[in-house]
Amino acid sequence: MKVIIFLAALAVIFLLAYIVSYNKKGIKFKPIVMMIILQLILAFVLLNTEFGLLIIKGISALFDYLLGYAADGINFVFGGIANKGEMPFFLNVLMPIVFISVLIGIAQHIKVLPIIIRYLGLILSKINGLGKLESYNAVASAVFGQSEVFISVKKLLPHLPQHRLYTLCTSAMSTVSASILGAYMTMIDPKYVITALVLNLFGGFIIANIINPYVVSEEEDIFDIQEEKQTFFEMLGEYILDGFKVAIIVGAMLIGFVALISLINHVFAGIFGISFQMALGYVFAPFAFIVGVPASDIVEAGTIMATKLLSNEFVAMIDLGKVSHSLSNKTIGIVSVFLVSFANFSSIGIIAGAVKGLNEKKGNVVARFGLKLLYGATLVSLLTATITGLML
Template sequence: MNFVFLLTGLALVFLIGWLISSDRKHIRFASIGRLFVLQLIISFICLNTSGGIKALKGISGFFNWLMQQAAGGVDFVFGGLMIKPGGSVFFLNVLMPIVFISALVGILNYIKVLPFIIKWTGWAINKVSEMGELESYFAVSTAILGQPEVFLTVKEQIPKLTEQRLYTICASAMSAVSAAMLASYMKMVPGKFVVVAVFLNILSALIISCIVNPYVPQKNDQLVQVKKGNQEPFFQVLGNYIIDGFQLAITVGAMLIGFVALVTFLNNTFLALINVSFTELIGYIFAPIAFLMGVPQQDIVKAGSLMATKLITNEFVAMGTLHGMAAGLSAKANAIISAYLVSFANFGTVGIITGSIKSISAKQGGYVAKFSLKLLLGATLASILTGTIVGMYF
């Protein structure tokens, strides 16, 4: 039965991708096949072998340990506001640690660890996918550095990119999540699904681009390097990353206040008018998609509601909702929806990406604005593909 739902999920992704494809005659089936096989290998090792499960547990444990270290700085500043285990102040316990994780990312970038990982992982992915060195580099770097910062690493290339190549890197930016966010995600959904989704999403974005936006990359592409952090003094770089992390936490917090309040308003309004909440209503709309992904029938409305919530608001709102209802969902539904939620595919991110590109090149920003809805749909298909693959093992 799991294999059947794998096929239905894949069929759904391919059908929608084919319908919106810019060049249906030249869909890159060979690259899709190689990338999909790599996804199956990664997911099998991570979720179905003792070594992989142990490794995921270790990674999750490491990020939990980082959150504990971050609590030292948060507690120093906010004092007695830190809540004991069992309680929760979302801003302090989930968002403020982003500042510490961002600082670590800055240090690893400064001492050339991240550039090394990005360069050679991108090189390996390009050998498998033949998508182009720039595209493969960007798919990896956006999963580590996040956006909008990642666009600065290719700002010299962005004005020269064709619309097709621009679509691919923007789709990767929407499908990935930054390393600074991982520990915060793991406070709301099981860490193993966060880690697996990060790996799979890199490949899912490239697969969708092979369907929606097929093209043959230029042979003379040069692999782009991450900007050298140590061109500036160490503590200046570290301070910049800390400030960036704090601004990110504040931005996410502000968005959560607005979006959660808006969803609450809509739920109460719909309940008063038609005795059905807004989230339940949109859950019915997305329920068929959840079913084709493999979500058990009794959970498809709740899963569909979470999928729609993420699309309309953001992944934090949906993860917070999932955290409260996870006990009432089956293990398979939890696995699928947890993996699905680990990406930036939502309406707000479209605006962030468009603004980031426009700040570098007004012309290219106009192109991104033109295909923004297609970009959002492609990134959502990548999340569906990732969730479908994860669900096969439960």
């Protein structure tokens, strides 16, 4: 039965992507099949083998250590202001982003990170049927984040045609940045965070190959990664401030979205007798079912999935934590991996704004295909959830 649901889900997701394809005749099926098989192998290894468990535990332990060191700095500045017995979300979840950001900056400065990203991107380009730039961008997005990644290719933006720009933006929205992984791991099981990170990378290529297929010539595929020269301490200052900005922005968005959802739920319940989130849960319930969520959980799962799309993944993870006691382990796993991406309405503005800040004309192009961008990135999340559902 799981296999039948899996195949049906693939058919639905691919059909939804095919309907909006820019070039239906140009779809390349070989790399799509290869990447689906690769996703299945990686998901099986990460979720169902001792080797995968070892990888998960190793990465999780590393982040536990890093979060412990981050806590030393946080406690020095904010020690004593937390309410006794309560977990202060801003301090425990968001503030460690500053320290993780610093470590990324150091790896970038000593030239370790650029080498890894460049050559991993080159390897991926042999598998995904896309260009080297697209492959580089997907890996770099998972390190730098959906807005910062465009800085590294800013000199290429004026020369990028719309179809290649769409793929770059889809990759950026489909993944998450390394600086924020530690925050996710305090809210959901680390194994689902890591699994989603890996599967989303290939999922972005798969959906892009259906919605936006094209061939990149050797002449078009030459690119130069921009690296700004800085002293070590200039870099430290920049990455510390960048990490703090991310934490503040996420915190501000949480305040706004949680308050707004609370207001809408109250008004909606007063008029219709059911919360707005629950109503959305019924709308998303069929999608929850096709990705493998047990029938008894589809409304609650659909509610959390819809919340992520309308607000952001943090709000949805908080909601998942509140109801996880009433959900099956399979549902928790499927919903968890669905949440690990930047695919939500606010990301349209973030990505369009980031590109516009570097090149106004291209930023306007991104804004025009913003909804289609979110559509594609959401299909990536559904595909990742489908693969996970088969393995749990």
